[in-house]
Amino acid sequence: MRRLVGVLAVTIAALTFGIVASRPAPPPAEVPPGSDFAAAARTIEALLDPASGIDPIALLPADFSTVEKVVPGRLRAPDGTMRAVHVDGGCSTPLGDENTRWDYSVGCKAHDLGYDLLRYAEKKGHPLPADLRRRLDDQLSRDMHKQCELNPQNSAGLCEMVADLYTVGLVVNSWHQRWGPPRAEPISSWAVGLLVVIFLFAGRPPWSRRSPAPGAPEAPPVDYMSMLRVLSMAGIVVGETVLAFTHASGFWLLQLAPLLFFAGGHANVLAWRSSEGDYGAYLAIRIHELLRPVFAFVLAWLLIPLTLELLDAPDGTIASVGPLVLEPLWVLGIFLITVAACPAMEWLYDRFRAAVPLAFLVGSTVVHAIGSTDAYLLVSGLLLALGFGQLAFHWEDGPLRQVPRPVLIGVAVAALLGFVFLRYLPLLGIAQVSLACTVRTFHWVPARAIGFLRSRPMTVYLVYVGLVLLYAGLTSSVGLDWFTRPRTWLAISMITAAILVAFFWYERRPRPVAALVGPVNGVQALACVLGVGYATLGVLGFAVTGVTWHIGAPALLGMALDPLANLIHLMLGGYLLHVVHTGKSGRTWPWLLTAAACVPPILSTWSPFGTVVHGATAVVALAIAGHVTVVRIRTKATVVNAG
Incomplete structure (x- = not known):
């Protein structure tokens, strides 16, 4: 048990650190540097050359102590040089100064004191160069x-070893902050959030393998x-790749979102009509099928920043390659929203047809x-998707197939x-x-591929993403030693x-078609x-939010978001759909886990x-958990008394 706890703790720590490390460098300054910026830079240069005899205290910006709430002072170092210091500072690492x-x-x-100056310059609107850190x-x-x-x-040997440990800690900490201004990390809230993610994974997300239920339908034909x-x-995806490496904004041939909404809308139509009016079953099965590619x-979001960092790709490459994830x-x-709207779309189709x-x-x-803004773009894109999805009804029922080809x-x-x-764009669609x-005949469709x-x-x-990342790293390389690093x-x-992991854990064997246990109603519908x-x-x-951590929390319809909150939302949604599929929504544990999953987003993105x-x-989930627990206890007591 201790070993399992240790492995879990190390996993959480590594994931926390790795994801936080995937953040981009601070955004470029939006204000021109002033005299305070130059003073901060000169002070750090003096700190870095203690033998010069220049007093860094005399070079400090006039409002430095007020802005940073720091008391500077002077201390003589063991080598005899006079140093400017943060009087209340110290060696803030796990082996703190008092422990050596x-x-x-x-x-x-x-x-x-040098770090305080880096933070000061950032607050003044112009971060100092990364080389100073x-x-x-x-x-x-x-x-x-x-x-x-x-x-x-x-x-001496032990002293050198401890100094080396400090050095490693400095380098790693500065690297994962991209050598930018030092700042407090949300390590605790991220650790709690990732612990929730691990439990959600342990609860068998909807893309996990499961044996087909008796009578489960066969996979639809290609x-x-x-x-x-x-x-x-x-x-x-290919179109975004072309844009990433050529920046050819006029490359419009692969802007195929309208066609995807049309063809995907057809799948929605078939699924809804085969559900015999059970909206809950239709919704759970249809969303269930779409979460696996998501x-x-x-996974690509986790891979891209760290991989490009390791491959020494240029700083702008992350921003260029990011749309490979973001656009899809x-x-x-x-x-996903059009999936939920399919029954309403059929109602409109039955009454108003082509209008x-x-x-x-x-x-x-x-x-x-x-x-x-994002809200307008979301609504506009949704209306566009619903419009082309509506055409799927006309295809399935025949009107579009009857239009002459010349027309x-x-x-x-x-x-x-x-x-x-x-x-x-609608014209292109x-x-x-x-x-x-x-197209009128379909025998030529390459069904196997x-x-x-x-x-x-x-x-x-x-x-595909792996090949793109390797290409990005290779094209930025300056020598053959890239292959030996x-x-x-x-x-x-x-x-x-x-x-x-994707292949052997999820896709090595054909996945059975989702099948629900009983009708979807009551707590299961919720x-x-x-x-x-x-x-x-x-x-x-x-x-x-993109593929990296943002400086500041982006918002969607007024809700602040960050990558961890997104991951929790996605995993929670998948977990609840899995609970619906397995008929376990009437148990206590899923609702307790749902309530727990709502805590980290509040802490990290308030x-x-x-x-x-x-x-x-969280309140609703706890109420249901309490109700379910009481019902189960009463039922068990009734059975015992009857026996």
């Missing part, structure tokens, strides 16, 4: 080793629409013209020309759908491990609604709306 007998205090306090760390390391020469305390779904998503994007996630997040997609496309255009080709050409001149509908891609999306996508092979090992809601929030959250949402979910 070699007295590193002067060097540590001087180092603390590196040099401050190097200076402290030299001071510690010098102390081992001057005052070894009959244990058809023309399946091919369109696979190829359109692949086109989106998990591949999350944004599209999938919107598509519905036209109304949605016009509405999308109007919303996009009104504003360009469809004419519409496609006209729409394409309109898009070229107006850059109006109309051209794509029109051309797709000209499409079936492979459809059944192993995580593996295929991660292999340990960092390169560590990055390759990380990519390979993710691919192997679990389904919460699962869909949090899964969608997690997907859209990743699209908003916002009024987010607190209300998570707080209400």
Whole structure:
């Protein structure tokens, strides 16, 4: 048991540190440097050259003590030089100064004053160059080793070892902060959050393997629409790759989101009509099927920043490669909402027919013209998705198939020309759908290849991302030694491990089609609604926050988000859907875990709306857990008394 606890603790610590380490460097300054910036830089330069005789205290910015609440002073170092120090500072590492007998205090306090100056410059709106933090760390390391020469305390070897440990801690801590201004880390809240994620994983997320239930339906056959779904998503990913490396903003041929909404809408139509009106069952099964590829994007989110760091890719590469994750996630997040809206879309289709997609496309255009914030873009994209998804009803029921090919080709050409001149995305979508509908025979569909891609999306996508990352690192390399660096092979090992996990853990064997245990109602329906809601929030959250930690918390519809909150939302949504599938929503443990999962997002990304949402979910979950527990106790007591 102790070994298991130790492994769990190390895992949580490593994940916490690794994810925090994936943050980008601080954003560029938005204000020009002033005299206080220059004074801070000169003071640090004086700190780094104690033998020069220059007094750093005399160079401090006039408002330094007021801004930083720091008392500077002077102390003589063991080597005889006079040092400017943070009087109340010290060696703030696990082997703190009071726990060593070699007295590193002067060097540590001087180092603390240098860090205070780095923080001061950031508060003034212009962070100092990263090289200064590196040099401050190097200076402290030299001071510690010098102390081992001057005052070894009959244990020079041990003193040197402790100094080396301090140095390693300095380098690692500065690296994971990208050598930017020192700042407090959310380690505790991230550790709690990742502990929740581990428990959610242990609860068998919906993409985990399970034996098919008796009478479970067979996997749907590969058809023309399946091919369109696979190829359109692949086109989106490839298109983002082209944009990442060529920055060709006019590369529009692979903007296939409208075609994906059309083909995906067809899958929604078939699933809804086969559910015989059981909305809960339809929703749980349909979302369940879509979360597995989402998990591949999350793995890529974890891989990209650290891998590019190890491959020595240029600083801007993360921003360029990030859309490989962000764009598909944004599209999938919107598509999850269209899944939930399918019954309402059929109601509109039955009553208004062709007027519905036209109304949605016009509405999308109007919303996009009104504003360009995330909220407006989300609503505009959703209306666009609903409009093209509505066309799937017309395909399935026959009207689109009956339109003569010359008419469809004419519409496609006209729409394409309109898009070229107006850059109006719905026109491109109309051209794509029109051309797709000209196909009348489907025997030529490569069923085996499409079936492979459809059944192993995580593996295929991660292999592709791995190749892109290696290409990004290789093109930034300046010599053949890139192949022999340990960092390169560590990055390759990380990519390979993710691919192997995706394949052997999830996709080595064909996955059975989801089947629910009984009808979805009552508490099970609530679990389904919460699962869909949090899964969608997690997907859209990743699209908003990006592949790295942001300075400050981005928001979606007023809810502050960060990558950990997104991961918890996604995992919680998947876990609740899994609970619905297995018929365990009437037990206590899932609801206690749901309540616990709502705590870390409140701690790490506080916002009024987010607190209300998570707080209400936690209260409801605890109430259900209490009710379920009481019912189970009473039932057990009744059985005992009857016996």
